[in-house]
Amino acid sequence: MQFRTPLKRALVLVTASAIAITTAAALPAQAAPSATTGLYGSADPTYNGVTRQSLAIMGQLSNGITPPKAAISWLVNQQCTDGSFQAYRSDLTKPCSASDPVNYSGPDTNQTAVAAAALALAGKTENARRAVVWLNGVQSGDGGWPYYPGGDSDANSTSLAILALRNVQPQDRSARVPNAVTYLSTVQIPCGQPDGGAMPYQVGGVANRLASSEALAGIVGRFPVAQAVPLTRNPRCTGSVEKKLASYLATSITMNGVLTSDFGTGADYGSTARSIIGLNALEAGKAAVARGSRALQSNARAYALPNGVADPGALGLLMLVADATGIDPKSYGGLNLVRTLSASIR
DSSP states (O other): OOOSSHHHHHHHHHHHHHHHHHHHHHSOOOOOOOSSTTOBOSSOOTTTHHHHHHHHHHHHHHTTOOOOHHHHHHHHHHOOTTSOOOSOOSOTTSOOOOOBTTTTBSOOHHHHHHHHHHHHHTTOHHHHHHHHHHHHHTOOTTSOEESSTTSOEEHHHHHHHHHHHHHHOTTOOSSHHHHHHHHHHHHSOOTTSTTTTOOBSSTTOOBOHHHHHHHHHHHHOOSSOOOOOOOOOOOOSOSSHHHHHHHHHHHHHHHHSSEEOTTSSSEEHHHHHHHHHHHHHHTOOHHHHHHHHHHHHHTHHHHHSGGGOOOHHHHHHHHHHHHHHTOOGGGBTTBOHHHHHHHTBO
16 A cells, blocks of 8 residues: 555554554563473472472373473473573573582583483473583583583483483484493492492592482483383393493392482482382393382382472382382372372472
8 A cells, every 4th residue: 555645654653553552552461481380399499390390290201191281381491592401490581590510500411411301201302402402512521421511520410411312312323422321431430349330429439329320220211111021130240331330239229128328328219219210221130129119119108208298309200110110100109109299280
């Protein structure tokens, strides 16, 4: 349409602007995504929000349970623009801060790796891929991964990164995963020494049960977890990195029923659960899996409901173990893991 006079054109523009302003005022403003809606658990998520949500989602999906859309959306909305994750973003309108290995703040490899595995399992392929691209970019020259970019490599972070890469891009033919496993071999305590086969946190350290269990699950773990097949006996400390790890973990669990905490003398049910998942994937450690599974069932309520409050990460891990060992997650040690987790969502 052509305007014959400047005055007529001006009147039309003024009228159109008024209509646009009126229409905009009538539409509700788009609210920013909530930082809590869809989050599992009532406890403060500042230090573990992404990890506990990821484990919960993985536990559900491995058992054929579809999480609510709000739960998946919560995890997706926590992702930083560069693909990474930090433990918790309380204000989603603000960009993520830079990773800080000195003050342990900002995006880190641990949250990013676990989130990547969960998102891949949930069908959020693009989000999972972006997380792995970020992880690839912060791998250290020694083949390992640091907790925070710029820090020193450690066994825990490297193991979780391996887990993410194996589950998000299993066809990757780069040397990233082999180099990471080689790094772990340089950290691992040699067979024949006390705690032979165990994984310290870093080279030269003492045996670390959490690092060892995460390393085994990272190297051999696949999600969803495959149900148990007949397992072989507890392996000996020989051969590959994972077989040495399996030997250490299986021996420890068979002797004590559970792994003990790296921070005291109490039981570490989380590391025990991760060990069972890893041993099942390796199809080894029959005695250890049987005894460890009994211990987890006997203490399911104390572990997953400390002080009567649901721990989503623990519930997710127990659901993964239930799937691996062929036990009904709705009746695990007298606890309905499925219902308890579902009831904890905000």
